[in-house]
Amino acid sequence: MNHKPVEGFSKLTKEGKTDWLVNEYLEGNVEYRKILQQYWNENPDLQKLHDEFSENTISNFYMPYGIAPNFLIDxxxxxxxxxxxxxxxxAAASKAAKFWLDKGGFKTTIINNEKLGHTHFIFNVESHKLLHFFNFNxxxxxxxxxxxxxxxxxxxxxxxxxIKLVDKTAExxxxxxxxxxxxxxxSMGANFINSCLEQFGKTLKQEVAISEDFSQEEKNSLQIVMNILSNFTPDCLVRAEVSCKIEDLKDDSGISNEEFAWKFKQAVTIAEIEPFRATTHNKGIMNGVDAVVIATGNDFRATEACAHAYAARNGKYSSLTHCTTDNGIFRFWIDLPISVGVVGGLTNLHPLVKxxxxxxxxPSAQELMSILAVSGLAQNFGAIRSLVTTGIQKGHMKMHLLNILNQMGATEEEKQHFVTYFKDKTVSHHEVIHEFNRLRGQ
Structure with a gap:
């Protein structure tokens, strides 16, 4: 089908946007219209609120909202x-929280709370003249x-x-x-920072124009390129950690405490030196971080970008978490750069965020930083614990079982059968289909 461009889409009503979309891209299928409209009718007031969060909103996209209990933090x-x-x-976060509950829980430290922004400009002038102008005026x-x-x-x-002047002319x-x-x-502070930076750009232009430090030719060369905050905030940093005697690790997987500690440390060290492993390792950390970031109405894209830039700050992508097993003590920690807010944005608008x-x-913004770092550390502990003991698939596929059964149209009675069937087995997609067909006599 050759689709036609649309004029004035943003000015159409929600019904108008939906009609155009269904007719133009979905062959007028009323079932697709019903999918979109079901959220309008469930809670009209909430839908109206969500309509105003973003542009061209035609429905809602729901995500599961779960609770991980038993986190002892500071x-x-x-x-x-x-x-x-x-x-x-x-499930993994909850299990990790319970594991550390009787071992002192999680400890956190706010290392710093600085956020950054830049006015980027081009200026054909000798750097020493510009530095003098910056320092003295x-x-x-x-x-x-x-x-x-x-x-x-x-x-x-x-x-x-x-405020500092940074010379990037070598690059x-x-x-x-x-x-x-x-x-x-x-506050997360994006609007505040960007407002300050835009004023910096205006003031820079004005002050250069009236300065006697520069020739007219130099003044004419000044171009403000952009004024924007940075989502890389290496000095907005929090540390979360857990520790205990190796003899108190008490893992229930069947291996000794000493072997568990040794394998765990090896797994973290591999993530520190091997970018292919570090990427998946850090993705798991961000599973825990992003889930709480989204639930509290913060920007998970900024959180992700900052964390991964920090993981590559030394020129090679590496693990965000670290582990030692010195003098009979197991210690596991994360240093996480993260910029979040508890006022502004959606915090006073979205009911579930509130x-x-x-x-x-x-919590204050700093307390939320601590909670997020703990969530990431717990998620990573749970993942590594599974990897070095039973393997990642046993727990993951058991949680994924209901997704598979729902896709196959299983009844509630059949779902209960499968939960019992796989109680002492590792779930695989092939085995689910095989047992499902057997159960239905196919």
Whole structure:
């Protein structure tokens, strides 16, 4: 089918958008229209709220919202909200939380809370002249020009921490940056940071124009390319860790505590040195992190980008978690750069986000950083524990069993049969089909 472009799609009503989409791309199939409309009718008020979160919204996309209990974090007990569709993520996190519950739980430390943004500009000028201009004039003017923007943030204890001139001309001709660090307290701070940076760009242009430090030709060469925050925040960093005596590991897989500790450390070391393993290793960490990030209304794409950039900060992609087994002590930890907020955005709009934050005791942004790092560490512990003992598929496929049965149209009675059937067996897709056909006499 040759589809036609549409004019003014955003101006159509939701019904109009749906009609056009179904008629143009789905051959007028009313079943597809019903799929979209079922969410409108379930909760019209909620759908209207969601319609205004994003552009051209025609329905909702639901994800499972689960709870991982028994997380002892810095002496306080938490139940973590997790919005995730992948089988076994919530189960693995819960199992890891329970494992560490009687061993002191998880300990966290906020290492730093700085967020970054840049004004990127091209300026055909000698770097020493620009540096002198920055130190003796521009930096002060930038802070003065943003006083109104930063007033409320400063009242809450945050604001602009520092501004630096960065010379990047060795990498790109005439390229410089104004690199600013911020403390945005309990907000993620994207709008605040970007507003400050855009003012930096205006002020830079104005101050250069009236400066006697530069020739007219140099002034004419100044071009502000862009003003934008960075989602790489290596100095907005939290550490989460667990530790115990190796003799107290008490794994129930049938191997000794010493062998478990040794194999676990080898698995982490492999992820530290082998990028192919590190990618999957860190993906598992982010299973735990993203699930709570989404449940609390934060930006999981920014979280992912930052974590993976940090994992490659030394020029080679590596594990975000680390392990030692020195002097009879097992220690496992993560240093996670993560920028999140508990005010602004969806935090006061999305009902389940409000519920999640209330469930977590209405944490500060730093407390949420700690919770997220713990969730990632727990998920990674659970995954490695399975890998070095029973294998990853035993638990994962058992959780995936219901997905397979639902695809095959199994009844509730048949589902119960399969849960019992696989109680002491490893689930495989082939074996499910074989037993399903046997059960139905096919």
């Amino acid at each position: 002496g306080k007990l938490f139940a973590l909200p997790m919005a995730v569709e992948e089988s076994s993520v919530v 521009l930096k002060k003017k930038l802070l003065e020009a943003t006083e109104d923007i930063t007033a409320n943030m400063r009242k809450r204890g945050g604001g602009i921490l520092d 790109m001709q005439n390229y410089y940056q104004l690199k600013a660090s911020f403390d945005t307290v309990d 519920f999640s934050l209330a469930l977590l005791g209405k």
